[in-house]
Amino acid sequence: MSETVAKINIACIVNGARQRVQAYPMARLLDILREEMHLTGTKEGCGEGECGACAVLLNGAIVNSCLVPAIEADGSEIRTIEGVASGDQLSAVQSAFLECGGAQCGICTPGMVIAAMALLARHPHPGDAEIREGLAGNLCRCTGYQKIFASVVRACKTSGEKLAGTR
């Protein structure tokens, strides 16, 4: 049996709400969000930073939460897919995904929406190459990407949403 380290206290702000949990220092942020905070919108795909299904915004920057140790979340501000809509009001990106058929099975969708938001925060009017680069870290095995691409194009046109604080 391996030696076991003590859990640590982690305090952070997730989707605007204060959260306090105890976790092992090397626990993945992904597991803390899903299992401790019950925010199961963030998905696990590959678990090795390739697929982007677990993408969240950490202090405004897109990261793969499977590659972030718990201890790094202490003192941070996190936004997950659950924090994208305002109540029943979908964000421009979410609406565009619905309208353009950008979601099929849905596993990649939370990460895709987060990646699209991070892209639009950096480039409010992205060109084709910028859209492709912005989504390159997110894999989808259903759509063939065209409808996701179209969703982001539409979101650029309709985006009146608040993107402040993301990058």
Place this chain on the structure above:
Amino acid sequence: MRAYIPAYDLRVPGSLSEALALIGREPGVWQPFAGGTDLMVLLEAGKLPHKKFLSLTKLADFRGIECTADAVLLGALTTYTEIQAHPILQAEFPLLCTAARETGSIATQNRGTLGGNVVNASPAADSPPALLVYDADVELVSERGLRWLPYHGFHTGYKKMQIAPNELLRAIRLPRRAQQWKQYYRKVGTRKAQAISKVCFAGAARMENGTVRDIRVALGSVAPIVLRAVKTEAAIRGNRITPDNIAAAKGVLAREIAPIDDIRSTARYRLRVAQNLLQEFLMLLSR
């Protein structure tokens, strides 16, 4: 099999002196942890035998990009995203910016660090060829003080490097060159996004009336370390770019690199591509 997470310790010292005291007291016990984009992948795969890590995240001395008249100093925790956004790096060190843009996804670029890329010591890393071409130095810090080493020679074998267990890599320095150098970078992978290199090539040269006055050539994924091809450089330096000279340089390069067959490519393909990239670089110099 997944790792048993409770067995892993990750300390977060709040100051450099605290960090150095810990690794000074127990050298080799605490391994540095920067952006985690490699270590967390190994952890999840159950391939991280080491159990005690030292997070550098709160060490302000390891962050930021400073520019003087002679050099640019990059803190070891400088991320790929920060590299790409820096105007002086864009203007004077474009190969490093290209390497940063072609490493992983944006999510990885937001976390992955230059110092981590160096100390992780993968022969397939994409920024080291650029660092070699730019004559980078690395700064190592321990309780005894600072020392600077040329980056060329820092890696001594597969995953072996000139850093003691009580030292941390704090910064990377790039000298700013007065003259204009022609620069070339190309990474060849399986696909355009998020690939790990089959071959990665960086080159720079200073030309004078059609003659190569000085030159640097470095390659990734063709040897146990990221390699500066000094023999190939010597074969070109002082010469004009002619078909015969290009052929001769390609011959020297073939003897200087040691590519292997692995999951990403074959030795034969890597050799051919490395030679073709050298040719493309030399043709650029002749224009």
